[in-house]
Amino acid sequence: MSSITLNPSEPSSFKCFVRMSTTKNAPTTVTSPPPSFARKTVLITGASSGIGLSFARLLATLQVSHLILAVRSMQRGSEVAAELKKTFHNTKVDVYPLDMSSYDSVQDLVRRCDRLPQLDIVILNAGLANIDYKTSPSTGHEEVFQVNYLSTALLSILLLPVLRRKCKDNRNSPGRLTIVGSALGLDAKFPNRNAVPLLPSFSKPSTWTGLSSSSEQYGVTKLLLFVLVLRLAEMVRPEEVIVNLVEPGFTGSTGLGRGASGVLKSVVAIVHKLVARSPEQAAWTYVDAIAMRGAETHGSFVCNWEIYP
Template sequence: MAVDVVPDGKQGSTPENLVGSDAAVCNRIGSGSMSCGRDEPQDSAAKGWVVVTGASGGIGAVLTEQLAKEGYPVVMACRNLEKARPVQQAVMVRSGNRRVVLYPLDLASLDSVRRFTGRLRSEKMQVAVLLNNAGVMNGGFRLTEDGLEEDLAVNYVGAAALAFGLLPLMDEGSRIVNTVSCTYRIGRVGKELLQPDPHRFRRFSSYGSSKLALLLFTLELASRMARRGIRVNAADPGVVDTGMLTMGRWFDPLADKLFRPLVKTPRQGAATALLLASSPLTAQVTGELWRGEQGRRIPRAVYGHPLRGWLWNETVRLLAAHGIVSGDPIPVDGKAYGCGKAEK
């Protein structure tokens, strides 16, 4: 179904009632010396690990560096290790934090996700934060080894599989931040979603559909994890100057001149996810979509999407077939159901 915005709705959390001075901190993050929402020294020994996907560049590299500066041990989960190693070394030098490790992860492969999560579980690495940051927007149809369209595999299925695989390592207070995009508004989630068809592939709408699926999963997971105290939110970084934007060459030079001033740097784009990942003032926020420094309205058509439960069940079924989960790992808790802010 297409997503239409319903006006005059209820908005998510705001700077006035949540962020306070953190907003100013995030605005100054571009200096490279500030960490979002952390004004006092923290006991890094008591902190669990942060897992960042797509950490080899762009927003992921910024998130890795900032959280390492806050004293968190960080797992850089990357497909291209050769590209990621210099970033890892630079982060350790700039942050003074030696607990920054690099593990291989290809979100387009469920076998890779299974190996990655199995490794962290075998090493008993307590996970404080999962940042599902990695994403792809292909110019043409690509099929993965698991029989999925690659945009959907990386942006949604792999991210969901990673969350499921790491939940056993999370405790009360742990956080999951899923990176979405405003393109979810042009996305569609129907029962054909998990059935790849090159004739249906359209670059922007297919990407938007993968992000809509991730947003629906975020809402559902948040509602099911509320009693455990694990916070699950979505971050929209806005339009950010990364390889995903430039390599497609989808705008002409004139449009580039007009559009470029509105494009954020990776450091600016990382601020929202960082706020949700580590600020003590967002510690109780769950089931929300944030952009900038506040929660955004979630359209009724998304919050009450008729296939939200179907998508959860089909995703669980798919991941069970690949050994990621066994049955439904998180049954519905009626009392916990209904996190987030929907438009009215």
Template sequence: MAATTTFTITPEKEASQLQFFRRQFLTTPPAVSPKDFDLRGKTAIVTGSNIGIGLECARQLLDLGLTTLILAVRDEAKGDAAAKDLSAGRTSLQPGQIQVWKLDLSSYPSVTAFAERARTALPQLHYLILNAGIYRVNMVINPATGHEEDMQTNYLSTALLVLLFIRVLSTKNAPASPGKIVMVSSDTAGWTTFAERDADPLLPAFDDKTAKWDMQMRYGASKLLGQLFLTELARRIPPSVAVVNAANPGFCYGSGLTRDAKGTLLGYVVDAYARIVGRSSAVGARTLVDAAVRKGRESHGQYVEDGEIGPMAPIVYKPEGARVMSRLWKETLDELSFAGVKEIVGQFSDRQ
């Protein structure tokens, strides 16, 4: 089980609705200042960066002087439009400073091809911010993998990227200054009922078409699995190889996450709620940039929120969570074994 001794708040209180509203209305994530961090000579990849939080994260990295920015997007035309937006008013941009690369998280071949491109084409890579995500209103099964799409995008493909890029980052950074991977997390990880927790095997339970569908619980479960995976990963991969953390930008309007409901009554209700309770995507992006740029080895395997390291969902710290974590880790590595992830973990576990 992960330790809770360094936290100033209990996991249970952190996961409360009252605490969520306090953060949304009374807390503003601190911005990373160019006076404190100069990213000249650095390279970063931001997934899902053509809109919302990802786009604003990319903008803030450029504001810090980032030399090379890779916009990893499913739709390259939208990526090109985002690059044009980011370039506006930046007279000192150099050719190739902003690049658009295709990445489709619904496709394992796309994920592995993307990682291989980064390995061979980038002379250096310092930051990988995994912002891309999906929030399905109704259950949709990915025809290529057979998995429910929230789980495919938010958990399985994201876990595959993390594992593949651990190897990539290890070859492009020295142990004294390791590269960083930021997994975007969510408050909802602490709210989900996680009805599938006792299923054995675990992952197939999320693909059961006969089970009751709840879009909020499923999205939260996909983010909870990310927290459980990260905790187990940090036990095996030392921060000298790569620092991997999870960052929660908070509930933001303009993120595009609820695009599945666009044009429906539900979509209008969610958009209205977001405008009342939500932060701007630019404010939410500050936490991602902070987790990548400001946070160091102390954040390895940890959850970052509003500039501070805090507790993940309560189950992560309980004996029940440890049992689920062990099952999830094995099943995840089995699912992704086609990409050599077991060998990657074995290679770097020896460096503990």
């Protein structure tokens, strides 16, 4: 049964945020006993820092057989791989280059995945939030829109058939495609929703006014992921690949707020200290979405250890 058939719920980012502050740690239904990823091949994008890095480390402790770190900096990715290999001798770790600003790079990654003997789980974690307006040189689109939505959409559409073919255990355990969203998408205003043509309207420097534009742009890219996940769920049966969207929760000590400076930086640091999850706590939300949740999350949003249809 798919949760698409259930009545829609009406969460808001504020409700999710409040709930998160009381549910930072994974419940024992997720951690005791923790799932094993032995015999699984898992691809993580943006795995060399933040929540993606903590998730890679967590998967290694959960006996994953083959970990593929898709990263923008091969040097940083190789350092992470070396760190993991030192401790986890039974985990094979590969580092693949991925620059989500470039469609060529996205397609190269998919071609590499297509040559793998096995691929069971993909988690599209790479994402960013910019305070200043920047474009991706090779596409001309605004960078946050490019990375968080356009390249994430392309990567998911191209990887879905690969997962369907390469998941070795379809019968007992389908392939998994989990995209990392954000509850901020629930409140995005999407003022350009009626623009024709729509795509160029996300990349207008003249309408960029700093912090408010930056948070709206981040929110709208995450809102579009809700639609993407619903559409992807129509393209594949949950018996073959389960597709869902996960919110890691407000998480401190990651690179996401790296553009902040001055007063904003201090405010973010204080709020992080008071209420945020650590990247290690947030990594368990990914485990929840890819291993503890089943077909009932196909096309759905998993947030604070709950499913929002």
